[in-house]
Amino acid sequence: MTAADVLSKEQFEELVGSYSQALERMGALKTAKDGQRPLSELDAYRYDKAPRLFSAGESVRDMDLEAVKTLVEWKLRHGKFRPTLMSLVSSNDPVTVKNIIRDAIGGYREDGDAAAAVDALSKLRGVGPATASLLLSVHDPDRVIFFSDEAYYWLCCGGVKSPIKYNAKEYQQLLAQARELAARIKVSTMEVEKAAFVAMRQSTDVVSAKTSNSKTPRARTNIVKRKKTPELDKPKAQAEPPRRSKRRKA
Numbered sequence: 001m002t003a004a005d006v007l008s009k010e011q012f013e014e015l016v017g018s019y020s021q022a023l024e025r026m027g028a029l030k031t032a033k034d035g036q037r038p039l040s041e042l043d044a045y046r047y048d049k050a051p052r053l054f055s056a057g058e059s060v061r062d063m064d065l066e067a068v069k070t071l072v073e074w075k076l077r078h079g080k081f082r083p084t085l086m087s088l089v090s091s092n093d094p095v096t097v098k099n100i101i102r103d104a105i106g107g108y109r110e111d112g113d114a115a116a117a118v119d120a121l122s123k124l125r126g127v128g129p130a131t132a133s134l135l136l137s138v139h140d141p142d143r144v145i146f147f148s149d150e151a152y153y154w155l156c157c158g159g160v161k162s163p164i165k166y167n168a169k170e171y172q173q174l175l176a177q178a179r180e181l182a183a184r185i186k187v188s189t190m191e192v193e194k195a196a197f198v199a200m201r202q203s204t205d206v207v208s209a210k211t212s213n214s215k216t217p218r219a220r221t222n223i224v225k226r227k228k229t230p231e232l233d234k235p236k237a238q239a240e241p242p243r244r245s246k247r248r249k250a
Contacts, residue, residue, distance in 0.1 A: 001159045001199055001200075001202065001203045002199075003158060003159070004154055004155050004177070004181055004196075004199075005181070007181070007185070007195075008185075009185045009186075012185050012187065012191075012195055015194075015195040015198045015199055016187075016191050016194050016195050016198070018198050018202075019194045019195075019197065019198050022197060022198045022201045022202070023039065023040065023043055024040075025201070026039065026078075026201070027039040027040060030077060036073075036077075037073070039074075039077050039078065042070065042073055042074040042077055042078070043074065043078070045070055045071075045074065046071060046074045046078075046138070047190065047194075050067065050070075050071065050138040051138050051141045051190070053067075053138075054067075054105075054138050054139050055138065055139055055140060055141060056109070056139075056140075062098055062101065062102050063097075063098070063101045063105075063135065063138075063139075064094060064097065064098055065090075065092060065094040065097045065098075068089060068092075068097060068101075068124075068135065069086070069089060069090060071131075071134055071135065071138065072085060072086055072089050072126075072131060072134075073086065075130075075131065075134055078148075079148060079149060079150075080149065084126075085126055085131075086126075087126075088125050088126025089124070089125065089126040089127065089131075091125055091126070092124055092125050092126070096124075097124060100120065100121065100123055100124055101121065101124075101135065103120065104117045104120035104121045104136075105117065105136075105139050107120065108136065108139070108140070114133075114136060114143075114144055114175055115168060115171070115172055115175075117132075117136050118132040118133055118136060118168065118171060119132075119168065121135050121136060128166055129147055129166055129167060129168055129170075129171045130146075130147040130148075130166050130171075133145070133146050133147040133171055133175075134146045134147070137189070137190065137193075141188055141189070141190040142182075142188040142189065142190070143179065143182075143188075143189055144175070144189055145174060145175060145178040145179075145189040145190070145192060145193050146193055147166065147170075147171050147174060148193060148196065148197065149161075149164060149200075150193075150196045150197045150199070150200040150201070151174060151178065151192070151193050151196040151197075152164055152170065152174050153196075153200055154195075154196040154199050154200055155174055155177040155178060155181065155192075155196060156170070156173055156174055156177055159199070159200070159203060175189075178192045178193070
């Protein structure tokens, strides 16, 4: 895996260009259950529709609870599944959700303080720095990265899967690294996020392949065992004739 800090523009574009294939492989492993939307549909919402709806522009609108739930569903299907997260997020009052998000995004558009916006969004029930960064990222896909495991591993840990605390300090570190890479090769932080996903998935696929090969059972050699001859079938040894004494009688 090429380190992010020395990645060339061509190598970066190759990673981003492989995103759809990486997503398809993941979708094959995480098939949708009855009633669930396909991962590809959720991914299109996260990377295409949501940024068009909520980022600065003529058609910008306030994010509501349903939009939050769709993004959380994508997060759970795209990364680690956390069984209680959706129920916690769904328990938020719809009006409160709109107000908190409107205030947080309004403040961000005035001062550009991503850390403050993430902290404000984290007031929603079930929303921590990682989910808050996801909500913020669709409002500014060019400069805000989602706090994904893959992005943190690739940009902050040199591709090593180190423990993550999911706190504000770690997110600030990730955001700084993502913006530095984005500025160096002139791309968006959303593209950086996709590149990180592919880079880490490729690394996982290589390790999985090696592990699978090492566990391939060796071909068993059929050894024909000779049956032991039953004791009754063995020929009995002939008794030796009695020896004659060489001594003569007196």
